[in-house]
Amino acid sequence: MFMTEKIDFLILGAGVAGLSTAIKLQKYGKILILAKNSIKECNTYFAAGGISCVWGEEDTFEKHVKDTITAGDGLCNKKVVEKIVSDGPGRIKELIEWGLDFDKLPDNRYNLAKEGGHSKRRIFHVKDLTGKAVLDTLYDKAKSYKNIIFREWQIAINLYVKDNICRGAHILDRKTNEIYTISAKATVIATGGCGKVYLYTSNPDIASGDGIAMAYRAGATVANMEFIQFHPTCLYHPYAKNALISEALRGEGAILKDTNGKPFMDRYHKLKDLAPRDIVSRAIDDLLKKTGEDCVYLDVSFKDPEFLKNRFPGINETCLKYDIDFTKEPIPVVPAAHYCCGGIVADTNGATNIKRLFAVGECSCTGFHGANRLASNSLLEGLVCGHNCGQYIGEIMNSLGPNNLTIPDWHEGSISDSNERVVISQNWEEIRKVMQNYAGIVKMDKLLKRAWDRLTLINEEIVQYYWNFKITSDLIELRNLCTIARLILKCAHARKESRGIHYNLDYPEKANLARNSTVRKHW
Numbered sequence: 001m002f003m004t005e006k007i008d009f010l011i012l013g014a015g016v017a018g019l020s021t022a023i024k025l026q027k028y029g030k031i032l033i034l035a036k037n038s039i040k041e042c043n044t045y046f047a048a049g050g051i052s053c054v055w056g057e058e059d060t061f062e063k064h065v066k067d068t069i070t071a072g073d074g075l076c077n078k079k080v081v082e083k084i085v086s087d088g089p090g091r092i093k094e095l096i097e098w099g100l101d102f103d104k105l106p107d108n109r110y111n112l113a114k115e116g117g118h119s120k121r122r123i124f125h126v127k128d129l130t131g132k133a134v135l136d137t138l139y140d141k142a143k144s145y146k147n148i149i150f151r152e153w154q155i156a157i158n159l160y161v162k163d164n165i166c167r168g169a170h171i172l173d174r175k176t177n178e179i180y181t182i183s184a185k186a187t188v189i190a191t192g193g194c195g196k197v198y199l200y201t202s203n204p205d206i207a208s209g210d211g212i213a214m215a216y217r218a219g220a221t222v223a224n225m226e227f228i229q230f231h232p233t234c235l236y237h238p239y240a241k242n243a244l245i246s247e248a249l250r251g252e253g254a255i256l257k258d259t260n261g262k263p264f265m266d267r268y269h270k271l272k273d274l275a276p277r278d279i280v281s282r283a284i285d286d287l288l289k290k291t292g293e294d295c296v297y298l299d300v301s302f303k304d305p306e307f308l309k310n311r312f313p314g315i316n317e318t319c320l321k322y323d324i325d326f327t328k329e330p331i332p333v334v335p336a337a338h339y340c341c342g343g344i345v346a347d348t349n350g351a352t353n354i355k356r357l358f359a360v361g362e363c364s365c366t367g368f369h370g371a372n373r374l375a376s377n378s379l380l381e382g383l384v385c386g387h388n389c390g391q392y393i394g395e396i397m398n399s400l401g402p403n404n405l406t407i408p409d410w411h412e413g414s415i416s417d418s419n420e421r422v423v424i425s426q427n428w429e430e431i432r433k434v435m436q437n438y439a440g441i442v443k444m445d446k447l448l449k450r451a452w453d454r455l456t457l458i459n460e461e462i463v464q465y466y467w468n469f470k471i472t473s474d475l476i477e478l479r480n481l482c483t484i485a486r487l488i489l490k491c492a493h494a495r496k497e498s499r500g501i502h503y504n505l506d507y508p509e510k511a512n513l514a515r516n517s518t519v520r521k522h523w
């Protein structure tokens with residue numbers, strides 16, 4: 001049974017970027033905002049460290065811009081960095097007005113933290129649960145407007161783009177298994193990242209890169225997908241899918257050790273455990289590959305237990321869930337895919353190369369992060385670009401009159417999938433393993449080619465399933481994962497150098513000319 005609905009604005013994704021857009025857009029018309037799972041299941045909810053923002057007299061926009069550009073290793077767009085950094089204080093003030101209670105010092109000033117790569121203290125945080133506080137604040141604000149309609153458990157399947165104009169999307173209701181069509185004057189993709197394409201990730205299950213894959217299929221330009229940031233320390237446990245152990249723990253003195261309890265970071269960098277994120281990830285990757293062990297250990301058990309529990313309530317709770325008392329024993333950890341610096345090419349208003357299609361947040365590639373994201377810069381980007389996108393669409397779309405766009409019904413495959421689930425789970429596992437082992441932290445051309453060959457076969461199988469079988473959310477995500485994996489491989493193959501977080505043993509040096517790797521056409 002198919003249905004078509006018309007709405008003014010459709011927003012795919014209800015994390016920091018989608019909610020920020022909706023709040024600013026609501027005064028211009030009716031908005032439908034979709035989440036693939038429950039509202040809480042998104043990267044925003046799990047953000048731990050905080051939001052970077054210049055505040056007070058000791059810091060300046062110039063310093064934050066410089067730190068961001070240094071991390072981005074030649075690929076940041078300076079104008080974009082200046083815009084996002086200088087819009088930060090306005091967005092933070094708004095969050096505070098809407099009730100967000102950032103941690104303060106005894107003298108009532110904000111307790112700004114310092115993180116790797118930042119030359120000043122500029123990280124607003126709420127203990128180590130900042131993302132939850134941001135999401136709760138934005139969600140409460142958005143719910144207060146009657147023009148914003150929320151729908152959870154809805155997965156967008158495809159965008160509908162004709163004559164380079166986006167007219168809306170086909171959606172699967174995951175509760176009823178019905179497919180329906182939404183036509184909208186403007187569609188905003190705010191679907192977050194794609195960590196699930198790797199075997200180990202800090203990202204929740206929703207992060208299968210759906211928005212990037214959909215936009216790519218619809219003709220949007222995608223760039224810099226090879227720059228996947230790995231977080232060095234994710235909890236390693238058979239039942240823990242995406243539990244991040246924040247870098248702030250190493251900031252407080254935690255030491256990485258091998259299985260024999262020996263510290264090893266002194267062999268890799270003069271800053272030892274406080275070396276930059278990508279160096280620590282590479283060191284662990286190297287040690288694990290050489291020793292064949294499954295994980296390394298992060299030890300902070302020599303610190304005062306009360307201090308640890310109070311400073312890191314999130315980590316304490318996570319570890320205890322898996323019977324690990326981090327105040328008494330080391331935490332088993334592995335590096336895990338954490339953040340996608342590339343994505344759908346968009347400006348700071350979210351505008352893409354497709355008319356009426358916008359992209360904001362982690363799924364976008366604005367030029368802010370370049371070849372490596374500076375810690376705590378992504379919530380900032382989501383807040384600023386979401387805000388700008390909402391304002392911009394409101395201003396330009398309001399003049400366009402009512403929504404007269406039409407979308408054809410979904411073509412439903414006729415064969416039931418009931419006996420074929422195993423094919424989906426097999427391909428799902430295979431993609432993630434291939435990407436982890438052949439296209440992870442350290443790359444080589446030979447391994448990239450191997451990964452490409454395997455993914456080409458998997459892709460053929462998925463395409464055949466996709467058009468003949470009854471569509472399910474697992475199949476939708478599998479197809480998107482495969483597209484994302486191939487986009488990463490394509491961009492990685494094109495980059496004949498090592499830059500930022502992209503490290504290829506065949507080309508260990510940086511090229512003289514810094515360039516983005518853009519992909520547009522179908523292969």
Ligand SMILES: Cc1cc2nc3c(=O)[nH]c(=O)nc-3n(C[C@H](O)[C@H](O)[C@H](O)COP(=O)(O)OP(=O)(O)OC[C@H]3O[C@@H](n4cnc5c(N)ncnc54)[C@H](O)[C@@H]3O)c2cc1C
Pocket residue numbers: 012013014015016017018034035036037038039041042043044045046047048049050051052130131154155156157190191192193202203204206210211244338339360361362363375376377378379380382
């Ligand atoms: C563990 C962890 C810690 C982090 N810590 C920090 C930090 O301290 N500071 C910082 O700046 N950044 C941090 N990050 C990164 C940051 O959290 C994310 O980059 C940011 O929250 C992304 O926001 P977003 O709105 O783009 O996407 P998300 O918050 O991931 O939201 C995506 C939304 O899209 C929806 N969606 C996805 N696919 C579909 C589909 N097909 N159809 C419909 N809806 C869909 C999801 O349901 C969800 O609502 C962290 C990330 C992780 C995972």
